[in-house]
Amino acid sequence: MKRTLTADDIPPNDIFCAKRTDFLNELITIKKNRRISIGSDATFYFENHLTLCWQIQEMLRVEKGGAEQLTDELAAYAPLLPQEFPDGSMELVATFMIEIDDLERRFRTLSNLGGIEQHMWLHINNTKIQATYEADIERTDENGKTSAVHFIRFCLKPEQIKLFHQSNQNIIFEITHPNYPHKTLLNEHQREALSHDLIKGEI
Numbered sequence: 001m002k003r004t005l006t007a008d009d010i011p012p013n014d015i016f017c018a019k020r021t022d023f024l025n026e027l028i029t030i031k032k033n034r035r036i037s038i039g040s041d042a043t044f045y046f047e048n049h050l051t052l053c054w055q056i057q058e059m060l061r062v063e064k065g066g067a068e069q070l071t072d073e074l075a076a077y078a079p080l081l082p083q084e085f086p087d088g089s090m091e092l093v094a095t096f097m098i099e100i101d102d103l104e105r106r107f108r109t110l111s112n113l114g115g116i117e118q119h120m121w122l123h124i125n126n127t128k129i130q131a132t133y134e135a136d137i138e139r140t141d142e143n144g145k146t147s148a149v150h151f152i153r154f155c156l157k158p159e160q161i162k163l164f165h166q167s168n169q170n171i172i173f174e175i176t177h178p179n180y181p182h183k184t185l186l187n188e189h190q191r192e193a194l195s196h197d198l199i200k201g202e203i
Contacts, residue, residue, distance in 0.1 A: 002049040005078040007070055009053055016057050027054050033193035036094075038173055039182030041109060044094040044152070046194055052077045080151060082197045088158040090198045096120070096150040106148070112179045114144035119177040122154045124163050125170055129154050161198045164191070 002009075010016075016023065027050060034046040045051075056073040063069060082091040098113070100106035117139055120131035131152045133139070139147040156164060163169055171191055174183035186194070 003081055003083055005049065005052055005074060005081055007074065009049070010056055010060070010070060010074075013057075013060055013064070017061060020061075023054065023057075027051065030193075033189045036173055036184055036186070036190060038175055038184045039180060041100050042096065042098050042175070042180070042182070044096050044173060046092060046094045046197070047080050047082070048197055049081065052080055082153075084200065085155075088161075088200075089155050090161055090200075092122070092154045092156070092194055092197055094152045094154075096152045098146075098148045107145075109180075110148060111143065111145045113146045113177060114140040116146050116175065116177045116180065117150045117152065119175055120152055121174045121176065122156075123170070123172040123174060124156075124160050127160055127163070129156060129160065156198060164198055165195050167191070 011019075030048075030050055031045070034048070034051070036044040036046070038044065056070070056077055059073055060066075060069060065072075080093055080095075082093045084090045096117070098106070098110060098116075100109055117131065117133040120133075122129040122131070131154055133153070134151055139150055164171065167188060169191065171186040172183050173186070175181065
């Protein structure tokens with residue numbers, strides 16, 4: 001698990017475009033088990049070094065902003081890398097999205113989910129971890145309508161990490177908002193994929 005993201009990690013645009021299909025195929029394989037649906041309308045997309053590099057590279061490919069844009073993109077995306085802390089705690093980091101194609105239903109749903117970021121939990125057997133979120137950015141407006149996109153972190157202590165690495169654990173993501181109460185039990189492929197974010201040290 002690489003825990004830093006710098007300009008050296010982003011290949012020049014011409015090299016990326018030449019190998020974009022290969023990069024995309026690798027990304028699809030990796031993201032398959034990092035996409036965790038919760039209920040019918042919401043998804044956690046768990047980020048890592050590869051997913052963030054791809055997002056930056058695609059922005060550069062489309063907008064062609066060069067070095068100046070790269071600096072801005074790194075400032076935006078690098079903080080989303082899961083981190084390891086001196087006490088041995090580590091993070092899972094996700095982009096949480098409410099995905100509803102119908103515009104009217106999406107508006108109604110978002111209007112009823114104010115503060116949803118305060119109702120997200122990770123259960124590992126009998127332990128319970130509340131998500132943290134961007135406290136400096138208000139995601140619910142004055143009318144109680146939430147954003148369709150949130151950036152969420154789950155910080156696991158060493159003993160919780162040890163459990164997460166063990167197969168056949170009951171690992172559940174839950175939303176307890178009264179207007180969207182849902183939970184999802186990870187399958188073994190999903191648990192194994194996310195466990196790579198919880199490996200000590202930087203590779």
